[in-house]
Amino acid sequence: MPFKVDFLDDGRVLEWEATNDGATATERDDYTPRFYVAPRDPDTDIDLTPLRAQYERHPDIVATEIVSRRSGFRRDDGPALAVDVDHIDRVTPLARQARQLSAYPVGDLACFNVDFSPEFRYSLESGVDPTPASELSTLRLSVPVTETSNDVYGELSIAGDTVTASPTDVLTAVQGALDAHDPDVLVCSTSEIIPTLHEMATDAGVDDFSLSRWPDVDYQQLASRSTYSSYGRVGHSPARYNVPGRAIIDESNTFFYGETNLDGVLDLVSRSKKPVQELAWASIGNVLTAIQICEAHDRGVLVPWNSWRHEFYKPMGTLHDADRGGFIFAPEVGLHENVHELDFSSLYPNIICTRNVSPDAIRCDCHSDRKDVPGLGYSICDDQGYLVDVLQPIIDARDEIKAAIRREKKRDDPDEDRLSELEGRSGALKWILVACFGYQGFSNAKFGRIECHEAINAFAREILLTAKQQLENGGWRVVHGIVDSIWVTPDPDVDDENRENLDALATAITERVEIRLEHEAHYDWVAFVPQRESHAGTLTKYFGKVAGNDEFKLRGIEARQRSTPSFIENFQRDCLERFHATRSPDAVLDCLQDAIKRLHAGTVPVEQLVERNRVSKPLEGYTQNTQNVAALKRARDHDLAVHPGQDIEYVVVDDEKSSRERVALTHEEVESYDASYYETQLVRAVESVLSPLGWDRAEIRRELTETRVPKLATYASTENS
Numbered sequence: 139m140p141f142k143v144d145f146l147d148d149g150r151v152l153e154w155e156a157t158n159d160g161a162t163a164t165e166r167d168d169y170t171p172r173f174y175v176a177p178r179d180p181d182t183d184i185d186l187t188p189l190r191a192q193y194e195r196h197p198d199i200v201a202t203e204i205v206s207r208r209s210g211f212r213r214d215d216g217p218a219l220a221v222d223v224d225h226i227d228r229v230t231p232l233a234r235q236a237r238q239l240s241a242y243p244v245g246d247l248a249c250f251n252v253d254f255s256p257e258f259r260y261s262l263e264s265g266v267d268p269t270p271a272s273e274l275s276t277l278r279l280s281v282p283v284t285e286t287s288n289d290v291y292g293e294l295s296i297a298g299d300t301v302t303a304s305p306t307d308v309l310t311a312v313q314g315a316l317d318a319h320d321p322d323v324l325v326c327s328t329s330e331i332i333p334t335l336h337e338m339a340t341d342a343g344v345d346d347f348s349l350s351r352w353p354d355v356d357y358q359q360l361a362s363r364s365t366y367s368s369y370g371r372v373g374h375s376p377a378r379y380n381v382p383g384r385a386i387i388d389e390s391n392t393f394f395y396g397e398t399n400l401d402g403v404l405d406l407v408s409r410s411k412k413p414v415q416e417l418a419w420a421s422i423g424n425v426l427t428a429i430q431i432c433e434a435h436d437r438g439v440l441v442p443w444n445s446w447r448h449e450f451y452k453p454m455g456t457l458h459d460a461d462r463g464g465f466i467f468a469p470e471v472g473l474h475e476n477v478h479e480l481d482f483s484s485l486y487p488n489i490i491c492t493r494n495v496s497p498d499a500i501r502c503d504c505h506s507d508r509k510d511v512p513g514l515g516y517s518i519c520d521d522q523g524y525l526v527d528v529l530q531p532i533i534d535a536r537d538e539i540k541a542a543i544r545r546e547k548k549r550d551d552p553d554e555d556r557l558s559e560l561e562g563r564s565g566a567l568k569w570i571l572v573a574c575f576g577y578q579g580f581s582n583a584k585f586g587r588i589e590c591h592e593a594i595n596a597f598a599r600e601i602l603l604t605a606k607q608q609l610e611n612g613g614w615r616v617v618h619g620i621v622d623s624i625w626v627t628p629d630p631d632v633d634d635e636n637r638e639n640l641d642a643l644a645t646a647i648t649e650r651v652e653i654r655l656e657h658e659a660h661y662d663w664v665a666f667v668p669q670r671e672s673h674a675g676t677l678t679k680y681f682g683k684v685a686g687n688d689e690f691k692l693r694g695i696e697a698r699q700r701s702t703p704s705f706i707e708n709f710q711r712d713c714l715e716r717f718h719a720t721r722s723p724d725a726v727l728d729c730l731q732d733a734i735k736r737l738h739a740g741t742v743p744v745e746q747l748v749e750r751n752r753v754s755k756p757l758e759g760y761t762q763n764t765q766n767v768a769a770l771k772r773a774r775d776h777d778l779a780v781h782p783g784q785d786i787e788y789v790v791v792d793d794e795k796s797s798r799e800r801v802a803l804t805h806e807e808v809e810s811y812d813a814s815y816y817e818t819q820l821v822r823a824v825e826s827v828l829s830p831l832g833w834d835r836a837e838i839r840r841e842l843t844e845t846r847v848p849k850l851a852t853y854a855s856t857e858n859s
Contacts, residue, residue: 141270143257144382156272170200174250176218186219192239208439211498250440261411268413280327329388332379351383365782372754374783385415392418401559402566422573460592464621465599469666469675477664483654485622486575489597492652496523497587511593512600536567613637660685665830695826705746710823737813744808763796771798
C-alpha cells in the first residue's frame with residue numbers, strides 16, 4: 139500500500155511503501171490514465187466511432203475503446219468512449235480537444251473523469267489503497283517570518299532545534315537530520331523551504347544535498363501560488379512542491395493537518411483514497427468529493443468534468459418556501475441560571491441518512507405523487523440513495539470514536555497518545571459531516587443538487603420545532619435555539635413534580651425524530667449577548683459557566699476571536715472568573731481598572747498585544763489607511779511578502795497616525811505601544827461580558843470615572859419575571 143505516488147517526466151510512476159526499515163520504491167511504466175467522452179443526454183443517439191478514430195491518430199493516445207458506463211446516478215448504462223493517455227499531464231488538454239474533434243454540436247458531448255488530482259487518480263484507477271501499512275516517520279522544518287522572503291536562510295529550525303549558521307552549515311544540518319530520521323513526511327512551515335534549500339545548495343556548490351529519496355529528481359513544482367475568493371473571503375494558496383519519496387505537508391496550506399493531526403489525515407486517506415500529500419492540502423469539499431467519487435467508481439458511474447445539473451421546475455410559492463435556512467429562536471438577552479444545552483447529533487448528515495435525502499433520490503419520477511419533504515412537497519425515492527452509503531459509515535465511525543474517547547478519559551491513567559489519535563480522527567470526520575450539507579447547494583459540486591439542500595433545511599426546521607414543543611410540554615422553557623442546538627431552563631410556572639425528566643424527554647424526542655438528541659452541557663448560568671447597536675440578541679454570541687467544573691463555554695466574544703491579542707483574551711477570561719465568583723459587575727470593573735493601570739504603566743509584555751488580521755487585497759488595492767495598510771507598508775519596507783489571503787501580525791504603537799508608524803510588526807523591536815488603543819479594546823471586552831446585564835460602553839466608561847458600580851440585583855435577569 140503506497141503512501142506516496144510520484145510521476146516522472148518520462149511517464150514512469152514510483153510507488154513508495156512505508157516499511158519498518160524505511161520506504162521502498164516500485165517502478166511502473168505501464169500506467170495509462172483514462173478519461174471518458176459520452177453523450178450529455180443519454181437518450182441522444184450519438185455515434186462515438188468517428189471521435190474514437192480521431193483520438194486514435196493522436197500521438198499522446200495509447201488506446202481507446204467503447205465501454206458501457208452510467209453518466210449519472212439516475213441513469214442507466216450507456217456507451218462511452220474510454221481514452222487512455224500516455225502521461226498524466228495530458229489528460230486535461232486531450233479532454234478539451236473532444237469538442238474540436240467531434241462533428242457534433244457543442245453541448246451534445248461531455249467529458250468525464252477529467253479533473254482528478256494525480257495521486258488520487260492513480261489510486262482510483264489502479265485499485266491502490268494509499269493508507270500506509272506502517273507508521274510514518276516525520277521531520278519538521280520551519281523558518282522564522284523574517285527569513286521567508288530571503289533567498290538564503292541564515293536561521294532554520296530542524297525537528298525543533300534552531301540552527302543559526304552559514305548556508306553550508308544549514309544545509310549540512312538538514313542533510314544530517316534527513317539521514318538520521320529518513321522521514322516519510324516533511325512538515326514545512328512554508329513550502330518555499332524546498333526550492334530555497336536546493337537553490338542554496340547550488341549556489342554554495344554543495345552537490346550532494348537533496349531532500350529527495352530518488353537520485354534523479356530533487357523536487358518538482360506542482361502549482362504556482364494564487365489568490366482566490368470563496369464566499370466573499372479572500373484566501374491565499376501557496377506554491378506546491380513535490381519531493382520524490384516523501385509526502386510534503388505545508389503548514390501554511392493545510393486544513394486537516396492544522397485542525398486535527400496526522401492521525402486525522404490518515405483516517406481520511408483511508409476513506410477518500412487521496413494519499414497523504416494531496417489530502418493535506420485538500421479542502422473539506424475536495425475530500426468529500428473524493429469520497430463520493432470512490433462511491434461513484436464502485437457503482438460504475440462516471441464523474442462529470444463540469445456540473446450541468448438543472449434545477450427542477452418549481453412554482454413560485456415553492457421557490458419562496460424553499461429559500462430558507464435552519465430554524466432559529468431569538469435568544470433571550472440576559473443572564474439565565476440552571477441552563478441545559480441539548481444538541482442533535484450530526485443533525486444534517488443524519489437527516490440525509492434517515493430521510494434518504496440524496497441527489498439520486500430527491501424528486502424521483504417513480505414517486506412523483508408523494509409529498510415527503512415537509513412544507514415543500516418533494517418526493518423521496520424508496521431506493522436508498524448513494525449519499526446515504528457515503529455518509530452513514532462516517533457517522534457510525536465517528537460515533538464509535540467518540541465512545542472510545544469517553545472510555546479512555548474515564549480510565550485512571552488515560553493513554554494520551556491514544557486520546558490524541560482518537561481526537562484527531564474524530565475531528566477530521568466532524569469536518570466532513572459539517573460540509574456535506576452545504577455541498578449539496580454548491581453550484582460546482584460534482585454530485586450536489588439544490589433540492590437536497592432545500593429538503594435538509596425543511597426537515598431540520600420541523601425537527602427543531604418538534605423538539606421545542608415537546609420540551610415546553612414537559613415543563614421546560616426554551617431560551618435559545620439555533621439549527622441543531624437548543625437551550626432550556628426549568629419553566630418557573632411549572633412545579634418540579636410536574637416537570638418531566640430532561641433525559642427522558644431527550645430520549646422521547648430522539649425516538650420521535652429518529653436522530654439522537656444529546657445532553658451537551660449543564661450550565662450554572664448562561665449569558666446571551668445583545669447586538670452592539672440594538673437590544674436584540676446576537677445569535678451566536680454567548681458565554682456560560684459549565685456546572686461541576688472550571689470550564690467556561692465561549693462563543694463569539696473577543697476571547698474566541700482569532701484576531702484578539704492574548705492580553706485581551708486572558709483579561710476577558712479573568713473577568714468571567716471574577717463575575718462567576720462574585721456575581722457582581724463591581725469585580726469586573728475592578729479587573730478592568732487593574733488592566734488599564736497595567737497598560738498605562740507600560741508593564742504589559744508587547745508579545746501579548748499582537749493582533750493578527752487577514753489581508754484581503756494587495757497594498758495598492760486599499761483606499762483607506764487602516765492598520766492592515768500600515769502593517770503592509772512596513773512589511774514591504776522589510777522585504778516581507780504578504781499576499782492577499784494571508785495573515786499579518788503587528789502591535790499598534792500609535793493609532794492616531796495614518797502612516798506606517800501606526801503599527802510595528804511582531805519581529806521588530808517594539809519599545810512602546812498605544813495604551814489608549816488597547817484600553818478601548820479592554821472596554822469592548824468588558825462590554826461583551828456586562829451587556830447581557832444592560833450595560834453598554836458609555837455606561838462602563840462613566841462608572842469608571844465616577845467609581846459608582848450598581849449591584850447585579852439592579853440588572854437582574856428577566857428569567858423569573
